Structures are given as C-alpha cells and as structure tokens.
Amino acid sequence: MECPLKTREGVGELLDFCSGALPAGAGPLAQHIAHCAECREFASRQQSVWEAMDAWKAPAVSADFDRRLYSRLEAQASWLERLMLSVRRMSWGRTSWGRAIPGTALAGVVLAAGFLLLRPDAPPLSNRAGTEPAKVESIRPEQVEYTLDTMDVLNEFSRQADSPQSKL
Amino acid sequence: MTQRVSYDIGASAAVLDLDAELMLRVKDGDGESFALLLAKHRAPVMHFLYRMVQSKAVAEELAQEVFLRVYRSRSTYEPTAKFTTWLFRIATHLALNALRDGKNERLQDSLDDDSGELPRQVSDRRPSVEQALVHESKMQEIRSAIAKLPDKQRAAVLMHKYEEMEYSQIAKVLGCSESAVKSLLFRAYETLRARLAHMA
Numbered sequence: 005m006e007c008p009l010k011t012r013e014g015v016g017e018l019l020d021f022c023s024g025a026l027p028a029g030a031g032p033l034a035q036h037i038a039h040c041a042e043c044r045e046f047a048s049r050q051q052s053v054w055e056a057m058d059a060w061k062a063p064a065v066s067a068d069f070d071r072r073l074y075s076r077l078e079a080q081a082s083w084l085e086r087l088m089l090s091v092r093r094m095s096w097g098r099t100s101w102g103r104a105i106p107g108t109a110l111a112g113v114v115l116a117a118g119f120l121l122l123r124p125d126a127p128p129l130s131n132r133a134g135t136e137p138a139k140v141e142s143i144r145p146e147q148v149e150y151t152l153d154t155m156d157v158l159n160e161f162s163r164q165a166d167s168p169q170s171k172l
Numbered sequence: 173m174t175q176r177v178s179y180d181i182g183a184s185a186a187v188l189d190l191d192a193e194l195m196l197r198v199k200d201g202d203g204e205s206f207a208l209l210l211a212k213h214r215a216p217v218m219h220f221l222y223r224m225v226q227s228k229a230v231a232e233e234l235a236q237e238v239f240l241r242v243y244r245s246r247s248t249y250e251p252t253a254k255f256t257t258w259l260f261r262i263a264t265h266l267a268l269n270a271l272r273d274g275k276n277e278r279l280q281d282s283l284d285d286d287s288g289e290l291p292r293q294v295s296d297r298r299p300s301v302e303q304a305l306v307h308e309s310k311m312q313e314i315r316s317a318i319a320k321l322p323d324k325q326r327a328a329v330l331m332h333k334y335e336e337m338e339y340s341q342i343a344k345v346l347g348c349s350e351s352a353v354k355s356l357l358f359r360a361y362e363t364l365r366a367r368l369a370h371m372a
Contacts, residue, residue, distance in 0.1 A: 059310065
C-alpha cells in the first residue's frame with residue numbers, strides 16, 4: 005500500500021483513521037500505519053491536537069436567543085406578511101373553507117388596491133392626501149445590500165448543488 | 173436516528189432528510205417547523221460561529237442573522253442538498269464577512285473574556301487557582317492557534333472536528349472540491365500540530 009501521506013485521498017483516510025471514523029485495527033491502512041514510522045508519528049501528533057481541541061468548549065446559547073430572533077422576524081415582516089400571518093392564524097382549521105381564506109383575503113386586497121388606483125374619477129396620486137405630496141418609502145442602502153448578499157449566497161449555493169460534482 | 177421521508181420533485185422522487193422536509197413546511201407557512209429547526213440547529217450554528225469569530229456576542233449576532241436569512245429565504249428554498257449544508261454555507265459566509273469587516277477586532281478582548289470556559293465543579297472538587305490558570309492558558313493557546321489559521325482552513329477544521337461534517341459536505345459549504353478540502357485540512361492540522369506540539 006502506498007503511504008497515505010503522499011496523496012490527498014490518503015491524508016483524508018489517515019485523518020478519518022485518527023478520528024476513529026474508520027474501524028481501528030482493521031484493513032490495509034492499519035497494517036500500513038503499524039509498519040510506517042512517519043504515519044505513526046502523524047497519527048500520534050494528530051491525536052494530541054484533537055485531544056487539546058476537545059478541551060475547548062463553546063459557551064451556551066443565551067436564554068433569550070429565540071425571543072430576540074422572533075422579535076426581529078416580526079419587526080422585519082412586511083405588512084403583507086403580517087396580514088397573511090394574521091389570516092393564517094384565523095384559518096388554521098383544516099376545512100377547505102378555512103384554507104381558502106388567505107387566498108381570498110389576498111385577492112380582496114389586490115382588487116381593492118386596483119379599484120382605488122385605477123378608478124377614472126380618482127384624483128392624481130399626489131393630490132390624494134390634500135396638500136400633502138405622496139410619500140415614497142425610501143430604500144435604505146443596507147437593505148439593498150442585505151438582499152443582494154442573500155441572493156448571492158443562494159445563487160452560489162444553487163450553482164454548487166446543480167454541479168455534476170454535487171450529484172456524486 | 174435520522175428520519176427520512178419521500179418528497180416528489182417533478183416527475184422524480186427524491187429522499188430528503190427530515191430537516192429539508194421541515195424547511196419545505198416552513199416554505200408552506202408552518203411556523204412550528206421553523207421552531208423545530210431552530211431548536212435543533214441553534215446550538216451547533218452558534219458554537220461554529222463562536223469558534224470562527226471567538227466572541228460570544230458577535231457569534232450570537234451572526235447566529236441570529238443566519239436564522240433570519242433562513243426564514244426570509246423560505247419562499248425560494250429548494251431541497252437540492254442537505255439542509256445543514258445550506259445552513260452552514262450561510263453561517264460560513266456571514267462569519268467570513270464578519271472577519272473581513274473587522275468584527276473580529278473584538279477577538280482579542282473576547283480571548284480574555286471566556287471565563288465561562290473554566291471547568292465548573294462543586295465545592296471541594298473546584299480546581300485550585302493554579303489549575304484554573306494553567307487550564308485557561310492552554311485554552312488561550314488553542315484559541316489563538318485556531319484564530320491564526322487562514323479563514324477557509326479555520327472553517328474547514330471547525331466543521332470537520334467539531335461538527336463532524338463529511339468532506340463532501342464541507343466542500344459544498346466552502347464551494348470547493350473534496351480533494352481541496354482534504355488539502356486544506358491537511359495543511360491546517362499540520363500547522364496546529366506544530367503550534368500545539370508542546371502541549372502533547
């Protein structure tokens with residue numbers, strides 16, 4: 005058997021062997037390690053590193069982690085998501101009538117908005133609130149950055165998942 | 173035990189892990205499934221991020237951001253890979269960004285601020301001040317050795333050692349080949365072996 009330290013595949017196997025992921029005392033790798041001083045040295049030092057790393061414990065998650073997360077989720081939810089959430093809460097019953105409520109509510113909102121915007125006798129948008137000009141919600145740069153960032157991660161992830169290598 | 177369920181994707185049927193099935197339910201608006209995913213993955217994600225940035229406060233902030241992104245991406249979620257691969261890809265991306273943006277400048281402070289890591293024992297079994305100092309000194313060396321690894325090597329080592337992820341999964345998270353992951357790990361462990369040799 006070729007010394008595993010000489011190939012990437014072999015190194016992976018050696019690391020698995022050292023971590024106990026491969027059955028110890030069996031197979032050609034164990035036989036090789038028994039006779040190869042370099043591999044024995046590698047395995048012994050690797051074991052020491054892992055034992056040292058085992059001692060490093062991460063702290064517990066704060067007790068209010070979930071509460072803070074749900075507060076942020078609620079704060080970031082759009083008005084439509086909040087509406088759907090409220091409607092969904094009302095329609096959690098298993099009836100087909102109950103399941104139809106969210107769609108009906110959404111359709112109602114869209115129709116109402118369309119009627120208000122498109123009726124022929126409607127004054128121009130800028131005049132609707134009396135002397136107040138129509139206000140357009142400003143787009144915050146960090147919001148755009150956040151969205152692009154998320155899309156970037158998801159697109160990259162999808163490409164990885166679609167690649168032939170990922171199907172192995 | 174990993175429970176598996178079947179899910180139809182177009183004409184073919186694929187076998188999904190339970191997490192992916194839960195995420196598909198989240199996509200359909202099931203808040204309880206999100207709560208289950210959060211309960212299951214909150215600690216591993218937090219621990220991974222903590223070891224990446226080595227600050228509890230920054231790690232919690234990033235972990236919150238991970239789950240916010242998971243929730244906000246639910247409508248576009250497709251079960252093309254293991255859920256944890258997707259989750260750790262987001263976590264790694266955020267951690268690497270935080271390190272680049274200098275959030276880890278708090279790192280040095282946090283290295284001195286991990287009093288919670290000292291072994292907590294009761295009454296007469298409590299370690300002496302000397303033992304506690306020796307332990308803390310060792311922990312500091314380990315944290316420092318890991319912190320000095322290049323970002324990708326550090327991420328690979330943490331996923332391999334602490335999250336026990338497979339090479340293929342680490343490769344997908346880091347966006348490289350399996351053999352590149354093995355190479356990263358070999359170099360990283362080689363560095364750690366040299367830096368921590370005196371602790372053996």
